Amino acid sequence: MDRLLKSISYIFHPLLMPLFAVAYYFSISPRYYPPEIIKAKFVALFILTIILPLLLYLILKLIGKVNTVNLSTTKERIYPLMLNSIVVLIILKKILTPSQSPELYFFFVGILISNISCLLLAIMRFKASIHMIAITGVFMFFIALSIHFSINLNNTLIFMAIISGAVATSRLHLKAHSYIELIIGLFLGVIPQLILVTYWL
Structure with a gap:
């Protein structure tokens, strides 16, 4: 059980969630996107959401700004979160447009x-x-997609509900977070997505 709960934290790591959501979106969207466009966006997002953050983490570790990949203290989180915000801004400016997707x-x-x-x-x-911010943000996004495209995604939503619970259990088991930290993470993941669906739903 210990290994299973640890593996859940790694398999559903926050770095992987945005790319997972993008891949799922293109797989269910009724809109037509040329395969070369999908491939180009997917590769660009893979580099910006996974490869670049990993490289930035290694740099931060080398200069002593972070100690472990878990970012176990609030002080360790500041630089990675700042840099990740810049990366997301680059994605919004260069990769994604409100008119195309x-x-x-x-x-x-x-x-x-x-x-x-x-x-x-x-x-x-x-x-x-x-972890909770990432998984619940994607969960809310999938709910909105189901409504928006009028597609039955019940199996996916059930899976996401189970995984959200498993991630929360994993973080508690590993003593990475308290209940309140998980609940705040849930709200930080869900509420922005819930508010923003009014712009495209």
Whole structure:
């Protein structure tokens, strides 16, 4: 059980969630996107949401700004969250447009809002769960997609509900967060996505 709960934290890591949401969006969207456009966006987002953050983390570790990948203290979180906010801004400026794919554009706007909110809390020395922010933000996005495209995504939504619970259980089991930190993370993930659906739903 210990190994299972640890693996859940790694499999559903916050770095992977945006790309997972993008891949799922293109797989269910009734809109036609040329395959070369999908591939170009996917590759660009893979580099910006996974490869670049990992490289930035290594740089921060080398210069002593972070100690572990878990970012276990609020002080360690400040620089990664600041840099991640800049990365998301680059994505919104260079990769996604509200006219071409409004759903993805505002999904990433929601990610930016959640990220900045988490950063502000870290500055105030409160450690909201980034895992919960990521998984519940994607969960809310999928709910909105189901309504927006009038597609039955019940199996996906049930899966996401189970995984959200599993991630919360994993973070508690690993003593990475308290109940309140998980609850705040949930709200930081859901509320921005919920507010922004009014712009594209």
